[in-house]
Amino acid sequence: MTETKYTVNGMTCGHCAASVTEEINKIGGVSDVAVDVPTGAVTVTSDAELSESAVRAAVEEAGYELAQ
Amino acid sequence: MTETKYTVNGMTCGHCAASVTEEINKIGGVSDVAVDVPTGAVTVTSDAELSESAVRAAVEEAGYELAQ
Numbered sequence: 507m508t509e510t511k512y513t514v515n516g517m518t519c520g521h522c523a524a525s526v527t528e529e530i531n532k533i534g535g536v537s538d539v540a541v542d543v544p545t546g547a548v549t550v551t552s553d554a555e556l557s558e559s560a561v562r563a564a565v566e567e568a569g570y571e572l573a574q
Numbered sequence: 575m576t577e578t579k580y581t582v583n584g585m586t587c588g589h590c591a592a593s594v595t596e597e598i599n600k601i602g603g604v605s606d607v608a609v610d611v612p613t614g615a616v617t618v619t620s621d622a623e624l625s626e627s628a629v630r631a632a633v634e635e636a637g638y639e640l641a642q
Contacts, residue, residue, distance in 0.1 A: 518586035518587045519586045519587055519589065519590055521587065521589030521590060521592075521593065522587055522589060524589075525589065
C-alpha cells in the first residue's frame, strides 16, 4: 500500500470533495481517497505508486486543479 | 407566472447551486430556478405564488438555509 498526498486548488465544499474523490477512485489500484477541503489536501491510498499524470487528469476531470 | 426572489445562505460553488436548484424544482408549479452563488440570490419562477415554507423546506433538504 502506498499513501500519497496531493494538494488540489479550488475546492470549496463537500460537493467539490465528493467530485474529486469520485474521479480519483476511478484510477486503477486506488483503495481510499481522503479530502480536507479547507487545506485542499487529498490523500490517496493505492496498491502501487500512481502516475501523477493520472491523478492530475482525474482532478481536472472533476473540474479542479492539482497544485504543482 | 410569478417570480419570487429568495436569499440562500451557505452556497459556495456550482454544485451547491445545482443541489438547491434540484430541490426547488421538485416543488409543484415551479418552472425555473436561477441561482447566483456569490450573492446567494435564488429567483424562482412558478405558475402561482409559492408557500415560503415549501421553499424553505426544499432549501434545507439541499443542505442550506433560507435567509430570514
